[in-house]
Amino acid sequence: MSSVLFRVITLIKKEFLMILLDPKSRIVLIIPPIIQFFVFSYSATFDLQNVEFALLDESRTELSRSLVSHFSGSKHFELVRVLDSSVQAAELINTEQVRLVIHIPRDFADKIAEREPATVQVVADGRNSNVASIALGYVEEIVQQFGESLHRGNLVESSQVALIQRSWFNRNMETRWFIVSALGGIISMVIVMILSSLSVAREREFGTFDQLLVSPFQPAEILIGKALPCVFFGFLDAVLLSIAAVYWFGVPFRGTVAALVLVLLAFMIAIVGVGLFVSAISVTMQQGLLGAFVFIMPAVLLGGFTTPISNMPMWLQRATVINPLKYVVQGLRDVFLTGTDSFAMWHHVWPLLLISVVTMPAAAVMFRYRTQ
Amino acid sequence: MAGFSYMRLRGFLRKEVLQIMRDPSSLLLGLVMPVILLLLFGYGVSLEPRNVPVALVVNDTGPAARELQGRFALSRYFLPVTLKTIPEAVAQMQAGKVDGILHVRSDFSTLLETGREAPIQLILNGIDSNRARIVEGYIQNTIGLWAERAALVSGKPYSPVMVVEPRIWFNAAANSTYSLVPGLLTLIMTLIGTLLTALVIAREWERGTMEALLSTPVRSNEILLGKLLPYYVLGMIGMFFSIVLGVFLFQVPLRGSLFVLICLGSLFLMASLGLGLFISAAARVQFVAAMASVLAGFLPAFFLSGLMFDLKSTPMAIQVVSKIIPAKYFVTISQTLFLAGTVWSVLLPASLVLLLMSIVLLGVARKKLGRRLPQ
Incomplete structure (x- = not known):
């Protein structure tokens, strides 16, 4: 038994040294993830700011000017052009000078005075449909608030039914919290996936893997020796990025540290399992890297990171049960925003463990199988 | 012409093409990945909640x-x-x-x-x-x-005070597939251009075959071209696949000129290949080259290109960083050509930047390739 332990420890030591002795490898594992985290945290947001819009105000009344001031006063919108006729709108949108044209028709104020619904026409650039939909949502909101301010000023009758809205867990509805809480999981997954998918493939390419196989090492021991350093670096990255999320971006941390550690460790083990499996079936590093991407791309797209899984068609939703990223994305959001403890975290943890129980032995089997 | 020989280039090209053909993984990434990604994006990625x-x-x-x-x-x-x-x-x-x-x-x-x-x-x-x-x-x-x-x-009249009449141009139903498929083209070509090539020079260094190459009469230009052309062809095939699938399977309208799209697509592919080859020549170690290509090529193409997120809503510093990401320009080009049409006032500045980037990137890759052994 002690000799098994000794063998595994020497192997782990060698794996760590391989990564740490090369200055480029050392840097690549720590510095870029942190830079990426900051850059992407600031860039990944669904909150729009300063959407440039052009205004065509044919009403030219106090009422229409007041509505316009609601737009230009909002941090979401920025008035860049005032138009005289609607023919100019097409050119401005085509050439991307504005992303929105707001058109207040001539009868706007009259209709309100007559207590009929007044229309506000909005044209949005649909090249990025997501931006267009969000911007239109803001427009609705501002117009509605303006309508309500008219109620209060008794300009029009109350519509009687009032929707009182509150948002839980994220009172100001900041998308940054939503993105940043899970971003650490994504970035560390990419790093660990590459690290592990290249580890066996590199030895195969250099021929040193055959030497490992003829040595007294058991496949399980090789597996542990290869897996541990990868899990270590991935976990380190993920923890660093979680700390940055809380202390730099002010994301609330409402759960327990134990729950965070639990889900991150389980996730890293699952990912290293997938990575080593990919590596074990690869003969060259190129195959390992490309194999890693065949996993990473679908995993990120179907992990619920940017687009909710519940929007997907049912058959695809069912397929996501084997996506480890899905569990850590939800787990991280739960532990940061909802406030989950280790007990409640368990239902995200066991599927991850199940995934590693399948992939790790599969990798060990493939160690021998793919040797020519 | 002592500096450049077509015969040498042909021989070198033959070796590169055989290397690609015999390794299923590069064909997998170049031909199968675009299809998988398009299907996933087309069916899986939707920001419109249902049920x-x-x-x-x-x-x-x-x-x-x-x-x-x-x-x-x-x-x-x-x-x-x-x-x-x-x-x-x-x-x-x-x-x-x-x-x-x-x-x-x-x-x-x-x-x-x-x-x-x-x-x-x-x-x-x-x-x-x-x-x-x-x-x-x-x-x-x-x-x-x-x-x-x-x-x-x-019998009591109910009327809202104001009604917003929205119209979304180029994409009346705000169908996110229409925006995502043109954006996806960028991601696929980045994968082929930067990821696939990131290892090809580092691999020669790491295996020691670069030293063998250096002792032959083959020139740096020929090495660069030999490494570039096969992947360029692969990238264009991937792009062609994506366009066909996008237009016929997902019915994304192609309102601009297909010819212009292909021309500007190859310009973008050149920039991506330049980045990949530069990383490969500079890193000389496959592990580092792999990491660098992901961190400098793939992740920015996803986060900083305007494909998913709106760049204009980000802080100034991020907007400045995004200006050096080739993918950002091609997302604009591709979305404009697919949905808006051939609007030269948008396309021209973006393609000029891409042209400049591909010249600079291929230039530094050529320089890094220099026929010098490591100290």
Whole structure:
């Protein structure tokens, strides 16, 4: 038994040294993830700011000017052009000078005075449909608030039914919290996936893997020796990025540290399992890297990171049960925003463990199988 | 021409092409990945919620309240769960089973009949605030429809004060596939251009075959071209696949010129290949080259290209960084050509930047390739 332990420890030591002795490898594992985290945290947001819009105000009344001031006063919108006729709108949108044209028709104020619904026409650039939909949502909101301010000023009758809205867990509805809480999981997954998918493939390419196989090492021991350093670096990255999320971006941390550690460790083990499996079936590093991407791309797209899984068609939703990223994305959001403890975290943890129980032995089997 | 020989280039090219053909992984990435990605993006990525689970806590038995409940049951946007008490609903929300709670108080009908303001309380799960906002819009619409109908039945006129008449140009139904497929082209070509090539020079260094190459008469230019051309062809095939699938399977309109799209696509591919080869020549170690290509090529193409997120809403520093990302320019080009048409005032500046980038990147790759052994 002690000799098994000794063998595994020497192997782990060698794996760590391989990564740490090369200055480029050392840097690549720590510095870029942190830079990426900051850059992407600031860039990944669904909150729009300063959407440039052009205004065509044919009403030219106090009422229409007041509505316009609601737009230009909002941090979401920025008035860049005032138009005289609607023919100019097409050119401005085509050439991307504005992303929105707001058109207040001539009868706007009259209709309100007559207590009929007044229309506000909005044209949005649909090249990025997501931006267009969000911007239109803001427009609705501002117009509605303006309508309500008219109620209060008794300009029009109350519509009687009032929707009182509150948002839980994220009172100001900041998308940054939503993105940043899970971003650490994504970035560390990419790093660990590459690290592990290249580890066996590199030895195969250099021929040193055959030497490992003829040595007294058991496949399980090789597996542990290869897996541990990868899990270590991935976990380190993920923890660093979680700390940055809380202390730099002010994301609330409402759960327990134990729950965070639990889900991150389980996730890293699952990912290293997938990575080593990919590596074990690869003969060259190129195959390992490309194999890693065949996993990473679908995993990120179907992990619920940017687009909710519940929007997907049912058959695809069912397929996501084997996506480890899905569990850590939800787990991280739960532990940061909802406030989950280790007990409640368990239902995200066991599927991850199940995934590693399948992939790790599969990798060990493939160690021998793919040797020519 | 002592500096450049077509025969040498042909021989070198032959070796590179054979290396690609014999390694299934590069063909997998170049030809199969685009298809998989398009299918996933086309079917899987949608920001439009459907069948949103909402808890309805209706403590009023009046006809108006029942009518409202019916509206939610009939809507294809909601999967309403009817609950008796607020604590039950709160428990469901905390477990993540419902996205919102709509609470109608017991005095709702009475208030409506006596002509006073009748509040409806809505609590949303704000964790995915983008989704929460869209759901809020759906709920507001549903209540508006109900209010209009309720007014028709009771004879009391109900009219909203103002109506927004939205029109989305180029994409009337705000179909996210229309925007994503052109953007995806960028991601696929980045994968082929930067990821696939990142290892090809580092591999020669690491295996020691670069030293063998250096002792032959083959020139740096020939090595660069030999490494560039096969992957260029592979990238263009991948692009062609994506366009065909996007147009025929997902019915994305191609309103601009296909010829211009292919020309500008190859310009972007040149920049991507330049980045990949530069990384490969500079790193000389496959592990580092792999990491660098992902960190400098793939991740920025996803986050900093305007494909998913709006760049203009980011802080100034991020916008400055995004200016050096080739993918950003090609997302603009591709979305414009697919959806808006051949708008030269948008296309021309973007393609000039891409041209400049590909010259600079291929230039530094050529320089890094220099026929010098490591010290």
